[in-house]
Amino acid sequence: xxxxxxxxxxxxxxxxxxxxxxxxxxxxxxxxxxxxxxxxxxxxxxxxxxxxxxxxxxxxxxxxxxxxxxxxxxxxxxxxxxxxxxxxxxxxxxxxxxxxxxxxxxxxxxxxxxxxxxxxxxxxxxxxxxxxxxxxxxxxxxxxxxxxxxxxxxxxxxxxxxxxxxxxxxxxxxxxxxxx
Numbered sequence: 001x002x003x004x005x006x007x008x009x010x011x012x013x014x015x016x017x018x019x020x021x022x023x024x025x026x027x028x029x030x031x032x033x034x035x036x037x038x039x040x041x042x043x044x045x046x047x048x049x050x051x052x053x054x055x056x057x058x059x060x061x062x063x064x065x066x067x068x069x070x071x072x073x074x075x076x077x078x079x080x081x082x083x084x085x086x087x088x089x090x091x092x093x094x095x096x097x098x099x100x101x102x103x104x105x106x107x108x109x110x111x112x113x114x115x116x117x118x119x120x121x122x123x124x125x126x127x128x129x130x131x132x133x134x135x136x137x138x139x140x141x142x143x144x145x146x147x148x149x150x151x152x153x154x155x156x157x158x159x160x161x162x163x164x165x166x167x168x169x170x171x172x173x174x175x176x177x178x179x180x
Contacts, residue, residue: 013026013047013050013051014047015047015048015050015051015054015069016051016054016058016067016068016069017029017030017041017050017051017054017057017058017069018047018050018051018054018069020047021043025043025044025045026043026044026045026046026047026049026050027040027041027042027043027044027050028041028042028044028050028051028053028054028092029041029054030054030057030058030061032061033061033062039057039085039088039089040085040089041053041054041057041088041089041092041093042089042092042093042096044096045100046099046100048099049096049097049099049100050096051069051070051099052069052070052073052077052092052095052096052098052099053092053093053095053096054069054092055068055069055070055073055074055077055095056077056078056079056080056088056091056092056094056095057080057088057091057092059074059077060079060080060083060088060091061083076098077091077095078091078094078095078098079091080092
């Protein structure tokens with residue numbers, strides 16, 4: 001299993017379901033039972049965080065038959081709300097955050113339930129409709145000529161460029177009480 005990760009450029013790990021990317025991040029994924037698809041659990045700073053993420057998914061999908069990286073901590077792991085990829089990923093990230101150096105030990109946040117502090121740090125997936133993505137890509141903010149035109153427009157003197165014109169405009173808008 002780890003050999004396949006090595007052939008793609010990753011480094012194998014002593015933890016199940018974990019491999020290291022060329023750039024140093026540790027990643028974790030799990031194959032869905034009875035399917036050829038995998039659920040991407042995420043990218044993590046340490047192999048232990050990635051291993052904890054894998055343990056959550058393995059325990060959810062395989063139950064007591066799961067081969068875990070940290071079997072002694074199985075009771076303190078968060079549980080996904082469903083078998084959906086997003087729910088499994090959220091619970092996996094919560095477990096990984098528990099493994100982070102300086103974090104509370106597993107089980108100390110109320111028996112493995114979702115804690116408020118850890119739940120806030122979990123990743124959020126935002127999906128946009130294709131039409132909105134196309135509109136963003138067509139927006140001319142990256143156009144060098146647009147930036148040059150904007151700079152010229154800001155530097156050009158406008159109708160209110162002098163103090164006397166500004167005061168006259170203020171009198172029009174606000175009356176005599178505002179302008180002096």
